[in-house]
Amino acid sequence: MEEVLKVAAIGVAGAICALVLKRNSPELGLAVTLAVGVVILLAALSVIMGIVEFIEVLADTAELDSDILAPLMKTVGIAIITKVAAEICRDAKENAIASFVETAGSAAAIFVALPLLKSVLEMITSLIS
Incomplete structure (x- = not known):
């Protein structure tokens, strides 16, 4: 508080x-x-x-692999950084640059999340087989 x-x-x-x-x-x-x-x-x-320490404890308790947790944490970090940078650009009256920052941040978040998506796809494929 x-x-x-x-x-x-x-x-x-x-x-x-x-x-x-x-x-x-x-x-x-x-x-x-x-x-x-x-x-x-x-x-x-x-x-x-x-918060990061608590999430790591939860991941250990749930026996989650760090390969699953790392992309999630990176994606959250990218989202926070992107939001702050875009708002600073807007404060400087540079709305177009803010939009470009948001687009680049979205692309980076998707790229970082690809290994997680691959893991989910492999898990679903193994359950179906």
Whole structure:
């Protein structure tokens, strides 16, 4: 709970600072936005690592192979990075670049998930045979 309050406070303070700076210097406002984003992601890193550890414990309990878990974790990471990058581009009023970032992120997520899809297909094929 306290992590959420810290992140919220940093976000609101950063947004106000960026808003004030964007009036006179849009470039400086964008730089503040990026800096605040990095600080928020660093603050959330401990929570993210806790989630990853919990998922690994669940995978061990369910006796899931790491070949199944790795593509899932990579895909989630790609989605988060893509979302953040696209929103930064939109904040800079570069909607076309944001769309390209989202398209590239989608393609990367599908590419990373291909081994998982292959495993599922092999499992289904073995059940049918």
